[in-house]
Amino acid sequence: MPLTPVLSAHWDEADSYTLDGYRRHGGYDALALAFAKQPDDVIQLVKDSGLRGRGGAGFPTGMKWGFVPQGDGKPHYLVVNADESEPGACKDVPLMLANPHSLVEGVVIASYAIRANHAFIYIRGEVPHAIRRVATAVREAYAAGLLGQNIQGSGFDLEVTVHAGAGAYICGEETALLDSLEGFRGQPRLKPPFPAVAGLYASPTVVNNVETIASVPSIVTNGAEWYTSYGSEKSPGVKLFAVSGHVERPGIFEAPMGTTMRELLEWAGGMRKGHRLKFWVPGGSSVPLLTEEHLDVPYTYEDIAAAGSMLGTGTPMVFDETTSVTRVVTRWLEFYKHESCGKCTPCREGTYWLVDLLRRLEGGVGSDDDITRINEVSAQIAGRSFCALGDAAATPFPGAMKYFADEIALGTHTPASDLYDPVAATVLAGVNA
Amino acid sequence: MAIAETTRAQMREVLDRYPRKRSALMPLLHLVQADEGFITPEGVTLVAELVELTEAEVTAVSSFYTMYLKRQSGRVRVGVCINSLCAVLGGDEIWDALVDHCGTGNNQTTDDGAVTLERIECQAACTHAPVMTANWEFLDDMTVEKAKQVVDDARAGLPIKSTRGPVVRSFAEAERTIVGVDDGLVAEGDHRDERMMAGLRLARQNGDAERSADAERRGAQKVKGN
Numbered sequence: 321m322p323l324t325p326v327l328s329a330h331w332d333e334a335d336s337y338t339l340d341g342y343r344r345h346g347g348y349d350a351l352a353l354a355f356a357k358q359p360d361d362v363i364q365l366v367k368d369s370g371l372r373g374r375g376g377a378g379f380p381t382g383m384k385w386g387f388v389p390q391g392d393g394k395p396h397y398l399v400v401n402a403d404e405s406e407p408g409a410c411k412d413v414p415l416m417l418a419n420p421h422s423l424v425e426g427v428v429i430a431s432y433a434i435r436a437n438h439a440f441i442y443i444r445g446e447v448p449h450a451i452r453r454v455a456t457a458v459r460e461a462y463a464a465g466l467l468g469q470n471i472q473g474s475g476f477d478l479e480v481t482v483h484a485g486a487g488a489y490i491c492g493e494e495t496a497l498l499d500s501l502e503g504f505r506g507q508p509r510l511k512p513p514f515p516a517v518a519g520l521y522a523s524p525t526v527v528n529n530v531e532t533i534a535s536v537p538s539i540v541t542n543g544a545e546w547y548t549s550y551g552s553e554k555s556p557g558v559k560l561f562a563v564s565g566h567v568e569r570p571g572i573f574e575a576p577m578g579t580t581m582r583e584l585l586e587w588a589g590g591m592r593k594g595h596r597l598k599f600w601v602p603g604g605s606s607v608p609l610l611t612e613e614h615l616d617v618p619y620t621y622e623d624i625a626a627a628g629s630m631l632g633t634g635t636p637m638v639f640d641e642t643t644s645v646t647r648v649v650t651r652w653l654e655f656y657k658h659e660s661c662g663k664c665t666p667c668r669e670g671t672y673w674l675v676d677l678l679r680r681l682e683g684g685v686g687s688d689d690d691i692t693r694i695n696e697v698s699a700q701i702a703g704r705s706f707c708a709l710g711d712a713a714a715t716p717f718p719g720a721m722k723y724f725a726d727e728i729a730l731g732t733h734t735p736a737s738d739l740y741d742p743v744a745a746t747v748l749a750g751v752n753a
Numbered sequence: 754m755a756i757a758e759t760t761r762a763q764m765r766e767v768l769d770r771y772p773r774k775r776s777a778l779m780p781l782l783h784l785v786q787a788d789e790g791f792i793t794p795e796g797v798t799l800v801a802e803l804v805e806l807t808e809a810e811v812t813a814v815s816s817f818y819t820m821y822l823k824r825q826s827g828r829v830r831v832g833v834c835i836n837s838l839c840a841v842l843g844g845d846e847i848w849d850a851l852v853d854h855c856g857t858g859n860n861q862t863t864d865d866g867a868v869t870l871e872r873i874e875c876q877a878a879c880t881h882a883p884v885m886t887a888n889w890e891f892l893d894d895m896t897v898e899k900a901k902q903v904v905d906d907a908r909a910g911l912p913i914k915s916t917r918g919p920v921v922r923s924f925a926e927a928e929r930t931i932v933g934v935d936d937g938l939v940a941e942g943d944h945r946d947e948r949m950m951a952g953l954r955l956a957r958q959n960g961d962a963e964r965s966a967d968a969e970r971r972g973a974q975k976v977k978g979n
Contacts, residue, residue: 323956324965332945332953353976395772404877407836413877417917417944438772445783445820446876448889448930449918449942455933481770484931486779486818489874503775503804505817521773538969546972561952564838564879571880571951587955605837637838637879651837655874661817746843747883748896 321579323587324550324558326538327531328574331418337453339460342421348466350537354429355474362433366536368544370556375401375529376604376632378621387516388434388524397525398431398439399501400533403485403492405444406604407655409633411560412530414572416450419534420457424480426533428471429540431478434526438479442497445484455482489659493707494527496661507663508707531560551577555620563588565638566595581636582615592747595640599723603632605652606712608719644740645724646731649716650678656713667710670701674713681731688732695721756788756799764803767932774804780932782815787928791822826924827862829907832873832886843883843896848872850897854904867908880948888927890915918942
């Protein structure tokens, strides 16, 4: 596969985040093209492009927009989910740092399509530099008449509010995000009704990920045919892959869907010198891990699912043979325990149980019963909570058991740190030269 | 400490951004921290008045989110990502070294009031692991030595340069930036580091970037032709 820089095409220019830098390469040209169409035709174009949600679930974007009832007399809202906090996910924050105007332009087009006159960009609070760049981009867009009243003489009005979170992973879940944006604790809502019908302030609302919305201008400019010339029929287009972990050159690579982990690994310079791959996680801690045998699986929603995992955020974390899988899974569960909002009992209580049991295994004082119980508790959480955080918490352990049952069983008598020297796993200078 | 008139003005400006007052609750709480350093009873009362809720309702929200603090911090809040990937790549060693170096634990402040250490979750910067933050600005690709230097500089009152971001400012100033107040620092912190540029540089070297741009042009011509 070739690399296909689209969203990242001009990130190497110092002012790529400014209005001037964005316009230098045709930025905001898509807006006029979109305004020349009827809103429904913009929705149809996005449907035809096959663009799928880049936040993890992969729901078809055009279809989501099409669910918004029109002529219902209610205000409609677009909410951009910029709460990137999934362990391993690091593509939306870089995009907001380097190219925030692609997001703002996408916001205008998407809002026009779904007939929303107020859009919100919900950014996690812990990334002030990303907030700075997006908030400035929004101010620049207002000053240039790209936001506000009667944008470019189209008769379309749009207000955009940049809203900061305050440290809660759960607010990446779309209904929890909406509760948070309404000024409540970020807890998920029971679905249905889906946000497209009753979202923000019980009005029709589309919630889309940053990368999804930022992809819209390029689709409007270059057409659905161009977009579908990349990737597979069910997973078209290009995407930002972010490769992290025990590789020589971690980083961000924009490439077509269908790229394999082997190619990504090659671009990232391979595994760090003298080491070999142990396991990798295709798209955040919430999806099951895979191993070397899956390196040639194309990065499409359907192929990764067939291999027993999920594409998720498309940001692979790579671990080599120095890593204790028990340690990694335990730490992820500590994360889910910390971030469980407490609304649903299976998730709130189950994550506590899982952490206790996993710590025993990591400490080398677990038992066979503990392993059975972890599987049982995971099964009790999965599918029994309002939102995907519960399902996510139930994912890492069974996923690891599939390939590393023998290693995990060693936790019944030997601490993980005796089996895998934590210092050997670090990339700290001088330690592993 | 009282909440200043300038902050109250910023609070009113924030209220205007939302169709419903309650939606302003989170940014208002950030602004309380900008003046007070943490969520004080006085701040809760003021926010409750502004959004027309009870103090209990405001506290119910503030206590849910980890960025809203229950006590005063040191001048610099130093975060160390301890989620799996950062931990394995060195975050655990960095954390242990800083605990040792500072003589404090999680959410505790050094005796001189300079540094509060915090174990933080994934910062969306995994390509730059191990990752730390100082008053929420990025400190990428950290080592034990660099981490200790950050703490030493903070304690000596010296400037700390973030990696993708400006020179680290006070916690109060960071809170104002978080609610979108223009701090004039948008141009600081070049985003073009090795990790951010990895794919694009490779694409330029092997001609992929040009081919990708050509494909875009052909697509755009077709769109115009229609």
